[in-house]
Amino acid sequence: MDRLEIFKSIAAEVNRGDIVFPTNVEASLKLQRILDDPDCHIDTAAKLIMADPLLSARTVAIANSAAYRRSTSEITHVRLAVNRLGFRTLKAMLAAVIVRQLNSKVKDPVLKHKADRLWEHSAHVSSLAQVIAKQVTRVDPETAMFAGIVHEIGGFYLISRAEEFPGLLDGEPEIWIEYGERMIGRGIMRQLNIPESVMNAVEAMWHGVCAFPPESLGDTLILANDIAPVLSPLHDVDREYNKRFARRLNFDTEDSSFQIIMDEQEEQIDTLATALMM
Structure with a gap:
């Protein structure tokens, strides 16, 4: 051929x-569907993100980036990062993880x-x-x-x-x-x-x-x-x-x-x- x-x-x-898709991508797609639910609570989102070390680290890092930082105080845990970023940004972060996982x-x-x-x-x-x-x-x-x-x-x-x-x-x-x-x-x-x-x-x-x-x-x-x-x-x-x-x-x-x-x-x-x- x-x-x-x-x-x-x-x-x-x-x-x-x-x-x-690789197994890890399927898991991320499942998380994406949960975050798409309008009834998903911020605490639920934070717990789900904390189950993935890569997504947790990236979420906190982006919340502390100059693009999203609103004060001099540093975000140190996932729930505060989720609160700062909002679900739409979180779903973009999850897309980033899925893209990387395609080649894992x-x-x-x-x-x-x-x-x-x-x-x-x-x-x-x-x-x-x-x-x-x-x-x-x-x-x-x-x-x-x-x-x-x-x-x-x-x-x-x-x-x-x-x-x-x-x-x-x-x-x-x-x-x-x-x-x-x-x-x-x-x-x-x-x-x-x-x-x-x-x-x-x-x-x-x-x-x-x-x-x-x-x-x-x-x-x-x-x-x-x-x-x-x-x-x-x-x-x-x-x-x-x-x-x-x-x-x-x-x-x-x-x-x-x-x-x-x-x-x-x-x-x-x-x-x-x-x-x-x-």
Whole structure:
């Protein structure tokens, strides 16, 4: 079976719903469904999060990041962190854990490096999208952060399958873009019940057409992806010659220039990205 046929086969599986997630992902998906319940109490949420050491640590770290810190007092336990962040941010954190767990069984060191690099890219895109949404496009910053977390979900899933199919992630980028991103990525987002507005924003990023000045959730994600300091290892982009990227740094908002805003928000961006990468 050649590479194109493998992509088509995986895409067909995904779109039929024939996806077997690792056990830890299934547990996280169960927790996600509990948090989706409007009757879920904050104490229940805190207890469930405390059962997962990684999620607990990340929740407290993000509550103490510059993006969410409202005072000089440091959050030291999960319940206070949950109270500060709210359920919508918690669900974004849970999505981050699920994305990382997709590659928890990968043993090949090259693939593990790709997965780590892809997550580093996603964390930066997520933190940038949150700040751009808050300061520039005025769309919901929590939704923008969530979109940044899941925008490469198809890539993470394919890395988790790549040991079965050596060379799957090599070769012509056109095949990866059409099948890896669009068909498989869209199918995985549906299986994970990603909101339609977020799916539409991710699809807008695939097409790469951004308004100037940026104004929508899709524009927010495109801009965050283009200026992220860590590139996706699944895309062959030479930023030195990326004129679209350079152009995005030279526009004015209602309050200031984009570059000045990014410089002023550097601490928020960096601390949130660091907390997500834990």
